[in-house]
Amino acid sequence: MISTGSITGDGPVLRVPGFRRLWIGLGLSSLGDWLGLLALTAMANLMVEGYAARNYAIAGVLFLRVVPALVVGPVAGYVADRTDRRTVLVWGDYVRGLLFLSIPFVGELWWVFVVTVLVESVSLVWGPSKDATVPNLVSPAQLESANAISTTTTYASAVPAAALFALLTTVDRLFPSLLGFLERGAVDLALWLNGISFIVSGLVIASLHQIPRGPADLHGETNLVAAVLHGWRYVVGTPLVRGLVTGMVGAFAAGGVVVGLARTYVDDLGGGDAGYAVLFGAVFVGMGLGMWRGTRLLRRMNRRRVFGFALVGCGLLLVPLALVPHLEVVVGLAVAVGFLAGTAWINGMTMLGLEVPDEVRGRTFAFVGSAVRLALALVLAVAPLLAGLVGTVAFGPEVAGGGRLFEYGGAAVTIVLAALLLTVVGVLAYRLMDDHEGRSLLSDLSGALRREAGAATDPLAATGAGVFTERGVFVAFEGGEGAGKSTQARRLQTWLEAEGYSVLLTHEPGDTEVGRELRRIVLDPQTGVISHRAEALMYAADKAEHVDRVVLPALTRGEVVVTDRYVDSTIAYQGAGRDLLDDDVERIARWATGDLRPHLTVLLDVAPEHGLTRFEERDRIEAESADFHERVRAMFLRLAEAQPDHYLVVDGRQTPEEIEEQVRERLRPLLVGASPRDGATA
Ligand SMILES: Nc1ncnc2c1ncn2[C@@H]1O[C@H](COP(=O)(O)OP(=O)(O)OP(=O)(O)O)[C@@H](O)[C@H]1O
Numbered sequence: 001m002i003s004t005g006s007i008t009g010d011g012p013v014l015r016v017p018g019f020r021r022l023w024i025g026l027g028l029s030s031l032g033d034w035l036g037l038l039a040l041t042a043m044a045n046l047m048v049e050g051y052a053a054r055n056y057a058i059a060g061v062l063f064l065r066v067v068p069a070l071v072v073g074p075v076a077g078y079v080a081d082r083t084d085r086r087t088v089l090v091w092g093d094y095v096r097g098l099l100f101l102s103i104p105f106v107g108e109l110w111w112v113f114v115v116t117v118l119v120e121s122v123s124l125v126w127g128p129s130k131d132a133t134v135p136n137l138v139s140p141a142q143l144e145s146a147n148a149i150s151t152t153t154t155y156a157s158a159v160p161a162a163a164l165f166a167l168l169t170t171v172d173r174l175f176p177s178l179l180g181f182l183e184r185g186a187v188d189l190a191l192w193l194n195g196i197s198f199i200v201s202g203l204v205i206a207s208l209h210q211i212p213r214g215p216a217d218l219h220g221e222t223n224l225v226a227a228v229l230h231g232w233r234y235v236v237g238t239p240l241v242r243g244l245v246t247g248m249v250g251a252f253a254a255g256g257v258v259v260g261l262a263r264t265y266v267d268d269l270g271g272g273d274a275g276y277a278v279l280f281g282a283v284f285v286g287m288g289l290g291m292w293r294g295t296r297l298l299r300r301m302n303r304r305r306v307f308g309f310a311l312v313g314c315g316l317l318l319v320p321l322a323l324v325p326h327l328e329v330v331v332g333l334a335v336a337v338g339f340l341a342g343t344a345w346i347n348g349m350t351m352l353g354l355e356v357p358d359e360v361r362g363r364t365f366a367f368v369g370s371a372v373r374l375a376l377a378l379v380l381a382v383a384p385l386l387a388g389l390v391g392t393v394a395f396g397p398e399v400a401g402g403g404r405l406f407e408y409g410g411a412a413v414t415i416v417l418a419a420l421l422l423t424v425v426g427v428l429a430y431r432l433m434d435d436h437e438g439r440s441l442l443s444d445l446s447g448a449l450r451r452e453a454g455a456a457t458d459p460l461a462a463t464g465a466g467v468f469t470e471r472g473v474f475v476a477f478e479g480g481e482g483a484g485k486s487t488q489a490r491r492l493q494t495w496l497e498a499e500g501y502s503v504l505l506t507h508e509p510g511d512t513e514v515g516r517e518l519r520r521i522v523l524d525p526q527t528g529v530i531s532h533r534a535e536a537l538m539y540a541a542d543k544a545e546h547v548d549r550v551v552l553p554a555l556t557r558g559e560v561v562v563t564d565r566y567v568d569s570t571i572a573y574q575g576a577g578r579d580l581l582d583d584d585v586e587r588i589a590r591w592a593t594g595d596l597r598p599h600l601t602v603l604l605d606v607a608p609e610h611g612l613t614r615f616e617e618r619d620r621i622e623a624e625s626a627d628f629h630e631r632v633r634a635m636f637l638r639l640a641e642a643q644p645d646h647y648l649v650v651d652g653r654q655t656p657e658e659i660e661e662q663v664r665e666r667l668r669p670l671l672v673g674a675s676p677r678d679g680a681t682a
């Protein structure tokens, strides 16, 4: 049996018990957090007299929520990486719960301020610890869905929190005696509920045993300053991470400008409160759609490019959003902007989870969190000032009745400036991260969309079926260098034979006479540089021989064929690794194999720097750059993500025994297609 804590590949992510618990904890603490914000501002409002004092008290709470990001933020990542993550998550919830519960007892404004700072400081450690834990609980193929669910839960919980707060205050107003035993009625009750929700969340997470115990390895860095500086150096010195952080901060800053000015902008358009609500809803609907569908739509495209493309798209769409004076059009554009922002966010979080090593992940997420908060605080303060300074801008010919043809309020002009800033940030991030130089973005994009359109209309592709033989069972092992494919393929053969099946163990390239010669050419370092197309064709020729002479005959005999590498290897290595279009490479490989597809592909996923340390000698392909192998890994994951029914994604860092168990479990139901050996009982 697969242990409940294992990373089991590609099913719905909420079926992973560890992640489900963390998600319940996150839901409860997010609900508490939103409820707490409403209750604290209401409390601050109750505790002082006079209009100006009340405004200052509320502004104080909001301001103090942002300040810790500047002071505690840099240290928070260190604490998250240094402290046992389970302890941080559990005790972080308990401490926040107790702090909220203390407010009704103390009942003083200064204590509200102190609790605001303390709770936010704990959250600054709790958040990165949670983000850094998710990749330990789910498989790489599930990480994107896990991030989408986490982000949606964090923000969507604002809705039930607001509804609950409204309900409590309404009940308190209509039936004051009901909550008469509490000094501040509904506000105190909200704080109680808030405290309890954190404590229950802590209890739920305490029952979760899959979070790795002990702090992440800091390579002996026990000195706080050195560790914090190392985290910053990592973010600034790694082009991919630098590009991601730049893009995410830019997106939030631009989003902050729009949110900060939306109310006055809608007023300028004559929309009023209802228009404002619709505009807000449109952005969130778009974001939800982007997180849910955005990356799927462009799944054939390189993730880094999707990120840059989405950011630049957001920036460009914000320009007409600010300049077209029709609320209906603006709402439509807001959905599109939200869609691209959601796509960019999920891609960014997923890349951080996949590509940042465990030991600096906490600090990296903390860095992103602090930078985003700082950018938000700045733009929320500066944007209204700027809009006020700009005032109304009018140009073009005079129109009857006075005024000019084009008249824009300061809000619209400031949004245009933010749009331009975001476009520049998007281009910068794209340039920092792009690893497909020489291949144009447009051809990548049209290729991705064409394939998706094809996938929808081509019945074979739509089912992901390709051609299956009626007899035999075909299993492929895929993955990067040293992932453990040969080890697992051999183990599977041994087990299947013991179960009574006839098994053919084979590999690519080189398991035919012609193939051996081709393998020598493509892998011998002496071959040197060859045309990438020639390389792809040689691998394709090997596949054609392999399928015709080895694989198909065995399947026709009803055997289980286990191959060490198949078509995915060429899409990953020659498509994503080299500068060939994935689409072209796939078409050639499918043609070469007569579109024969495995019933199951087991993807053993390990980071290249891990797999490549498992052996010393390097052939022509293994000697390629780290970036090349990263692209290969990302493509394998994408292929698996696109057809979860035909893949099992396994974390290759587990022991051979743990991996073997998961493969057996997944393969068992598929074995009905294979005939046991004569006389065997299986
Ligand atoms: N799960 C594992 N944990 C640790 N080491 C492993 C594991 N699986 C295999 N190894 C070791 O890693 C090395 C490479 O394993 P293996 O040859 O199975 O990988 P591979 O994916 O087939 O490599 P290649 O890409 O070169 O074909 C071997 O020394 C093997 O014993």
Ligand SMILES: Cc1cn([C@H]2C[C@H](O)[C@@H](COP(=O)(O)O)O2)c(=O)[nH]c1=O
Pocket: 481, 507, 508, 509, 523, 539, 565, 566, 567, 569, 570, 571, 573, 574, 621, 622
């Ligand atoms: C099938 C196939 C393989 N490759 C690459 C991947 C590896 O670097 C070598 C095969 O070596 P192994 O030790 O036998 O795994 O070839 C490729 O680039 N394209 C392919 O289609």
